[in-house]
Amino acid sequence: MSWREALRPVRMERVAIVAPARSLDDVLRVVGAAGVVELATPPDAELQAVSKTAVVRGEVAALAGWMPAKVVSELAGQVASEGGAVVSLARPRGKEAPSLLRSEGLRGSLAPLVNTYGTTPYADIDPTPLAVGAYVLMFGMMFGDVGHGLLLLVAAIGLYRKRPRWLSRLHRAWPFAVGAGLTSMLFGLFYGEFFGPTGVVPVLWVRPLADPIALLAAALAGGALLLAVAYLLGVVNRWREGGWPATLYSPAGVAGSALFFGLGLALLGWYAKLGWLSIVGGVIAVVGLILAFAGFYAGAGGGASGTAQAMIQLFDAVVRLGANVASFARLAAFGLTHAAIGSIVWSATTGLWAATPFAAAAIFLLGNVLALTIEGLVAGVQALRLEYYELFSRVFQAEGRPFRPWHLPPTSKEATTCSSG
Structure with missing residues (x-):
């Protein structure tokens, strides 16, 4: 990681999750299990609700979102097995990317000092x-x-x-x-x-x-x-x-x-x-x-x-x-x-x-x-x-938008197992 990367929040990339319409749910299960993509739905939305927000053109469906740039290639490899793809998009003009401070290693242990104050804007230096x-x-x-x-x-x-x-x-x-x-x-x-x-x-x-x-x-x-x-x-x-x-x-x-x-x-x-x-x-x-x-x-x-x-x-x-x-x-x-x-x-x-x-x-x-x-x-x-x-x-003079990736909610059986220990 270069020194310039270290001075700012995690670099985000605008992406489209593209899949055959017939296998969209399978691709979304992979995306939800990875939990690294922020979509236009709540982070705990059900699979069916997320699937309905997809743009469908013929036999192809797509959803746009944000994700850390460093894991784009990894997710692309995971969804490829289901016939899906992760396509990088240009950042929309005037659209602020979500912000995420590094959570791994020593830097992750120090980040709560800043996060407690507020979300660092994506354009700002990570202090x-x-x-x-x-x-x-x-x-x-x-x-x-x-x-x-x-x-x-x-x-x-x-x-x-x-x-x-x-x-x-x-x-x-x-x-x-x-x-x-x-x-x-x-x-x-x-x-x-x-x-x-x-x-x-x-x-x-x-x-x-x-x-x-x-x-x-x-x-x-x-x-x-x-x-x-x-x-x-x-x-x-x-x-x-x-x-x-x-x-x-x-x-x-x-x-x-x-x-x-x-x-x-x-x-x-x-x-x-x-x-x-x-x-x-x-x-x-x-x-x-x-x-x-x-x-x-x-x-x-x-x-x-x-x-x-x-x-x-x-x-x-x-x-x-x-x-x-x-x-x-x-x-x-x-x-x-x-x-x-x-x-x-x-x-x-x-x-x-x-x-x-x-x-x-x-x-x-x-x-x-x-x-x-x-x-x-x-x-x-x-x-x-x-x-x-x-x-x-x-x-800071403004507050950024926190990165909220979509996670596939647990099934009712999993939820019952977790609640019972």
Whole structure:
């Protein structure tokens, strides 16, 4: 598979299932058993209902549908034994192909992160690898602790091996547990945290509680970087979806990107005392505002009411952009919370150790269990929230149509057997 194929949903092909009219049902049974063709009928339609939708010309019948391009030749070989054929068709103009993300291997285990948000439009880039990378990076920043990261890796091994057995239903989550464990260990080394500030590992960067401003600045800078990547993906997707008009005027296209990068350059110039850089950034931001206003104005239908609506939308876009960047401050806030819990537990443990070692050990164990479960859940939810609301809202502007292949319904005898176990 080429890198271009890897960057988009599974390539679909428009096909016609062609068969002699007298043996159409036999060919459809093969198609339904394969379950790889989306037809114009519900995916659970009965054979007779599907057969009635066929176009019949003389002794030949045909049905059009969509299927993954990689299995066309395989299905063609299967239906040939019944006298049928699979014929490739040109994609109808203006007709959107159904979308399907890869479900095999590691990529398939990661796809639910994107599918839970919505169906990726067929024309868009599949953001799964980047989305997973952003998710585990944000999780690790909020959950930085080498010891807790090691426990997550142990949990990942259990998920992968389906041990204990009750974890088997969560098997597909093992890559997320691995990624979260590794990034938690990485940030734990940065923070010097190993089940709290125990001194077992050195501080490679900063202790969160000692310098929260540095952590906050890093969180905002990291959020800005993730937003920049999301805007770039958004520009590509707008181009693939609607050409240059959608790309140029969309707040999730060139207009929004110019505003974001322009303001970023202006702030950088102000911080570095480079006046020329601030001026360049300001000009780029103004161009973005003009393009966004033109898009909002055209979408509102023009006129005085359109102008008023475009101004409100433009103001909302600017305020929303600032709020989106500030929202990444929660990476620092929850990182501080995690470090504070670890510090409290470790202080209580060391304070009680001389007098009552058993109580100290119990507090250390219970405190870390609570930190691992409660803070792990909070970090997971917050990373998901940032992923969906701050990043995916720019990558996606429309929802695709999910691929729903037709499957031959089980016979009444098979259904009875399945229901009875």
